[in-house]
Amino acid sequence: MxxxxxxxxxxxxxxxxxxxxxxxxxxxxxxxxxxxxxxxxxxxxxxxxxxxxxxxxxxxxxxxxxxxxxxxxxxxxxxxxxxxxxxxxxxxxxxxxxxxxxxxxxxxxxxxxxxxxxxxxxxxxxGGLGPEPLSEAFTPEWLGQALRSRKRRLKPLLLDQTFIAGLGNIYTDEALHLARLHPLAASDTVTPEQAGRLWRAIRQVLEEGIRRNGASIDWVYRGGDFQNYFRAYGRTGQPCPECGTPIERMLVGQRSTHICPFCQNEEL
DNA sequence: CACGAGACCTGTTCGC
DNA sequence: TGCGAACAGGTCTCGT
CATH class of the missing domain: 3.20.190.10 (MutM-like, N-terminal)
Incomplete structure (x- = not known):
């Protein structure tokens, strides 16, 4: 949850x-x-x-x-x-x-x-946790530099709690979609412009998630309603909110991953 | 260092 | 209806 x-x-x-x-x-x-x-x-x-x-x-x-x-x-x-x-x-x-x-x-x-x-x-x-994404320490410059210093696929890196603390499967998919970045893109090829977009997207999805008291899925219901505003996560086959292309599901590092194949296309 | 597979658990949903 | 497989918001450990 x-x-x-x-x-x-x-x-x-x-x-x-x-x-x-x-x-x-x-x-x-x-x-x-x-x-x-x-x-x-x-x-x-x-x-x-x-x-x-x-x-x-x-x-x-x-x-x-x-x-x-x-x-x-x-x-x-x-x-x-x-x-x-x-x-x-x-x-x-x-x-x-x-x-x-x-x-x-x-x-x-x-x-x-x-x-x-x-x-x-x-x-x-x-002690081993990465920076809090809503803190002052988390800046676009830090993110760009940190991405370039590793050679990993974007999604598993964002899920790595020693890299950034707090992102999970939902908010990672949401942030990558909002930033128009492919989950398999290599972290060391991300440009400063793309890093800036990702930084904004991470902040935005986390802040909106908090504003909506989180997401409630399956039998775990806590009153949050962010699940009604997902852009990509769990929306396989439904239209991308930006371009209408059906959202596709793929596997990345054993985790189910949801992307718009048109908007998040820097891979192929 | 990066990555895949398997483990840890229970419950629900899907496909035949 | 029944029954096994697949899947679920996370992380750890081991082998390549």
């Missing part, structure tokens, strides 16, 4: 409900969800700490606690809910934190890919 705009939407919803609350109890229902620390040390360490701040780094939800950080990555199917006590455990609930305001934070994750870290050194987990 979640890419940068979906995670940002979740963080914004979470923040006012849990900042300032103390953690009264912790239940780990699927042990593999927790990368660190081992077993019962988790509950012992987290109980009693207070939530100081809720933020996002790339696709990670970051809870700064009194003495540790709790990092959560939702991967494909993870989601976080705040519920009133008493809660009954639902199918696929993996981690439950009881708070001092009689609410409960539930991490639910159908496919069990999601992961959490409780650590005093969040940089050990987040």
């Amino acid at each position: 979640p890419e940068l705009p979906e995670v940002e939407t979740i963080v914004r919803g979470l923040r006012p409900q849990i900042v300032g609350q103390a953690i009264r109890n912790a239940e780990l229902l699927w042990p593999r969800t927790l990368v660190t620390p081992e077993g019962d040390k988790f509950a012992r360490t987290i109980i009693g700490q207070r939530v100081r701040e809720v933020s996002r780094r790339g696709k990670f939800v970051v809870l700064r606690l009194s003495v540790s950080h709790l990092l959560i990555h939702l991967r494909m199917s993870g989601d976080i809910f705040i519920k009133d006590k008493p809660v009954q455990i639902e199918k696929h609930d993996r981690l439950i934190l009881s708070l001092s305001n009689d609410k409960v934070m539930v991490f639910n994750d159908t496919r069990k890919f999601g992961r959490a870290w409780l650590t005093k050194d969040p940089e050990a987990v987040l």
